[in-house]
Amino acid sequence: MLAPAELVAELAPPPRFTGVRFETYVPNPDEPTQAAAVTAGREFAARVAVPRRRKGMFGRRPQEPAPGLYLDGGFGVGKTHLLASIWHAVTGPKAYGTFVEITHLVGALGFAESVRRLSEHKLLAIDEFELDDPGDTTLVSRLLRELTDAGVHVATTSNTLPDKLGEGRFAADEFIREIQSLAARFTVVRVDGPDYRHRGLPDAPDPWTDAEIDGHAAALPGSTVDDFDALCGHLAKLHPSRYGKLVAGVPAVHIKGLHAVPDQDVGLRVVAFADRLYDRAVPVAVSGEPLSALFTDEMLRGGYRKKYLRSISRLTALARDATE
CATH class of the missing domain: 3.40.50.300 (P-loop containing nucleotide triphosphate hydrolases)
Structure with a gap:
């Protein structure tokens, strides 16, 4: 400690x-x-x-x-x-x-x-x-x-x-x-203005296949591969202040089986995790559903709407990084 x-x-x-x-x-x-x-x-x-x-x-x-x-x-x-x-x-x-x-x-x-x-x-x-x-x-x-x-x-x-x-x-x-x-x-x-991360840029890349995920991860020693549900379960066991150390020095994060989060608690943990990935410029590749489906329409209409939209914006930028 x-x-x-x-x-x-x-x-x-x-x-x-x-x-x-x-x-x-x-x-x-x-x-x-x-x-x-x-x-x-x-x-x-x-x-x-x-x-x-x-x-x-x-x-x-x-x-x-x-x-x-x-x-x-x-x-x-x-x-x-x-x-x-x-x-x-x-x-x-x-x-x-x-x-x-x-x-x-x-x-x-x-x-x-x-x-x-x-x-x-x-x-x-x-x-x-x-x-x-x-x-x-x-x-x-x-x-x-x-x-x-x-x-x-x-x-x-x-x-x-x-x-x-x-x-x-x-x-x-x-x-x-x-x-x-x-x-x-x-x-x-x-401070007003459009999201600079997507100014004039294409939409988020399509989700990868699991085989593409495995191949990309194999080519980057030290990168991670996790099932989305297992990752969410692990995040629930950690204080969000520890998420940064979880990804420190990781060259890329690969997530299989992405889908909409089941509730606000999971959603807010995913937001905190995405923020720490963005802080450290860690590329992210996902399979399953597209990043735009990460939060339900109901969640995007609720009190945490801005947090969820920021998270999608940051993850989209990191997903582009994974394709470069």
């Missing part, structure tokens, strides 16, 4: 985003919000370099911009690229993790110890701020209040405006108040 210092030290952008910078983000000329988001990201990173002023004699801190930056927009517009660029532009100490990784950190270290260690940082970057559990979000919102009060700047991305998190999923009054309180600590920057 990793020591607390090692757990915190591991919070850095995944391999796909280790080389990104503001200079490598190419705004869509038809979407002015993208260029504006680059400017906002640069300005936020510059503010992080300046220590926040403490409270004065009478308990009031001078008026300053919100200590948080919230990049809101659809999938495939480069929000994670911008978030990682902010992280790279800031000198340490700093931390970067997905929402799942941050909740796992708090679970592993305890709330007080997590606050103590992260309070020593200038910046905490959180990717994919989304809701699977109102308890997790209440926990993280409390964490962010403690950290921003301690002078830590927080940057995050999401597909949902902060005061709309949980809409269509949870309706508890206390939970809604919690999210609205958190939203006041962020400046929201909208």
Whole structure:
């Protein structure tokens, strides 16, 4: 088991985003919000370099911009690229993790110890701020209040405006108040545009045959071959924060017998797994049904619609990579 210092030290952008910078983000000329988001990201990173002023004699801190930056927009517009660029532009100490990784950190270290260690940082970057559990979000919102009060700047991305998190999923009054309180600590920057992963590109490749899967895997030592149901069963036994290590260093992932997931629990685990594959740029080849059939029409109309569509977009890009 990793020591607390090692757990915190591991919070850095995944391999796909280790080389990104503001200079490598190419705004869509038809979407002015993208260029504006680059400017906002640069300005936020510059503010992080300046220590926040403490409270004065009478308990009031001078008026300053919100200590948080919230990049809101659809999938495939480069929000994670911008978030990682902010992280790279800031000198340490700093931390970067997905929402799942941050909740796992708090679970592993305890709330007080997590606050103590992260309070020593200038910046905490959180990717994919989304809701699977109102308890997790209440926990993280409390964490962010403690950290921003301690002078830590927080940057995050999401597909949902902060005061709309949980809409269509949870309706508890206390939970809604919690999210609205958190939203006041962020400046929201909208990033609009089409999914860049598929701009001008063909549709996803057709599913492979099982024989093609076996042949491709045999030609790539170290690659994996799994039955879809068996893979889903294995993911259920692991905390999603461990999915990244599951595929670290794997040259390609091959999945046989793909079909629609049976329920939301399995669906959200598949989403988390797909995100970690994308972070590490691991090509994916599948047999069975096409990737577009991974989530049912009912699921794509529900509260997690954006997550499912993002997952299909990312897996489609990885499926193209497997054919190259």
